[in-house]
Amino acid sequence: MVLDLNTGATLVQDRIIDLSNEGLKPGTNTWMSTCQEIRLAMEEFGCFEGIYSKVSVELHNQFFGRTEELFDLPTEIKMKNTSTKPYFDYFGQYSFLPLYESLGIDNPTTLESTQSFTNLMWSFGNDRFWVALEECGSFVAVYDKLSVDFRKKVFDALEELFDLPVETKMKNVNPKPAHGYMGKISVLPLHEGMGIEYPTNIEECENFTKLMWPQGNDRFCEIAHTYSNIVAELQQLVMRLLFESYGIEKHYENHKESTTYLLRLLKYSKSQTDRTNVAFKGHTDKSLVSILHSNHVKGLELRTKDGEWLQFEPSPTSFVVIAGDAVMAWSNERIPSCYHRVNMEGEKVRYALGMFAFLNGMIQTPEELIDDEHPLQYKPFDHQGLLQFYQSSTDPGKGDRNIMKVYCGV
Numbered sequence: 001m002v003l004d005l006n007t008g009a010t011l012v013q014d015r016i017i018d019l020s021n022e023g024l025k026p027g028t029n030t031w032m033s034t035c036q037e038i039r040l041a042m043e044e045f046g047c048f049e050g051i052y053s054k055v056s057v058e059l060h061n062q063f064f065g066r067t068e069e070l071f072d073l074p075t076e077i078k079m080k081n082t083s084t085k086p087y088f089d090y091f092g093q094y095s096f097l098p099l100y101e102s103l104g105i106d107n108p109t110t111l112e113s114t115q116s117f118t119n120l121m122w123s124f125g126n127d128r129f130w131v132a133l134e135e136c137g138s139f140v141a142v143y144d145k146l147s148v149d150f151r152k153k154v155f156d157a158l159e160e161l162f163d164l165p166v167e168t169k170m171k172n173v174n175p176k177p178a179h180g181y182m183g184k185i186s187v188l189p190l191h192e193g194m195g196i197e198y199p200t201n202i203e204e205c206e207n208f209t210k211l212m213w214p215q216g217n218d219r220f221c222e223i224a225h226t227y228s229n230i231v232a233e234l235q236q237l238v239m240r241l242l243f244e245s246y247g248i249e250k251h252y253e254n255h256k257e258s259t260t261y262l263l264r265l266l267k268y269s270k271s272q273t274d275r276t277n278v279a280f281k282g283h284t285d286k287s288l289v290s291i292l293h294s295n296h297v298k299g300l301e302l303r304t305k306d307g308e309w310l311q312f313e314p315s316p317t318s319f320v321v322i323a324g325d326a327v328m329a330w331s332n333e334r335i336p337s338c339y340h341r342v343n344m345e346g347e348k349v350r351y352a353l354g355m356f357a358f359l360n361g362m363i364q365t366p367e368e369l370i371d372d373e374h375p376l377q378y379k380p381f382d383h384q385g386l387l388q389f390y391q392s393s394t395d396p397g398k399g400d401r402n403i404m405k406v407y408c409g410v
């Protein structure tokens, strides 16, 4: 059956050629007849549909799964796929072809090319990020899922929130340590913070919003919920890549299921003097990891393992991923928790958002991370128990000590 291609007909039986036939060996009849079929199809239609089972269903599914993830990467990362050759690079975001996007790997049969493409795209799957995390307990993730417009709405919403009367803000109570309103206490006069627990759930955002604006504020609720889900996705991506880099991806789904979040909305007032003011003193977070994002005002400083302070340069697409004490213990001290602080100088108000990830249930170091070089350092521990323990400790230097050793050290 041959159909006229000019009529626009699509499936033509004659153009399906089975190339996965076991008997397809030079010199055989099958070989000879397949030669004929290919020649006919090529001469007549210039194309054919080949059946080829060497790409297993599993490989097919894995590859398409990964491809989806690839195209979900931020545009600025995909744009790193450049080439001097036309059509070998990233092509997309054109107004005249709004539905189309493509990426190119030159020389894809060499492992070197596919590896360098992968490193370019998943730069935080790239070893240097894990080196940064293992060396300093933090890294900066470039993540462009907040549009310019949405990001402006986020920071406007923070301003609106903190402009509410103190009595209203104080309604944000939570029995868990550092989960509710904390305002301008004497030791931290520039700092104010509020918390939304489980902010990826719309109901929790609604409850918080109702508490702050009894007359309603749908816009705030929507912004807090959307922001939380975007950053939760980033946190999950980071953890998944971390699990893969340790070869323990089989534990990832369970881990993800037990992750919960606390969103803290933060304001740092301008300092009253010319001196640099400590707006949040040095500490490690008690979270698993924390993801910090701020407006354009500098202030966050991270301490390296050599004791040097690095000042974080805010940008609309930069998020600081900070390892907390819980991931330090979980990783059997492969990852140190990051000691950080906020210093304010100058005239500007700093707004920031901290997304803190916690785990439900007992946290236990995976067996795979225990060996002769890394004998087990911490007993299984309860995350909320850690917060309670930290809060009730009367040790004045507790912020500078490895509280984990005291709480659950082996």
Ligand SMILES: O=C(O)CCC(=O)C(=O)O
Pocket (backbone or CB within 6 Å): 264, 266, 280, 285, 292, 293, 294, 300, 340, 341, 342, 352, 354
């Ligand atoms: O404001 C920041 O960027 C950091 C806040 C912080 O370290 C915290 O809330 O634990």
Ligand SMILES: [Fe+2]
Pocket (backbone or CB within 6 Å): 283, 284, 285, 290, 340
């Ligand atoms: Fe912190």
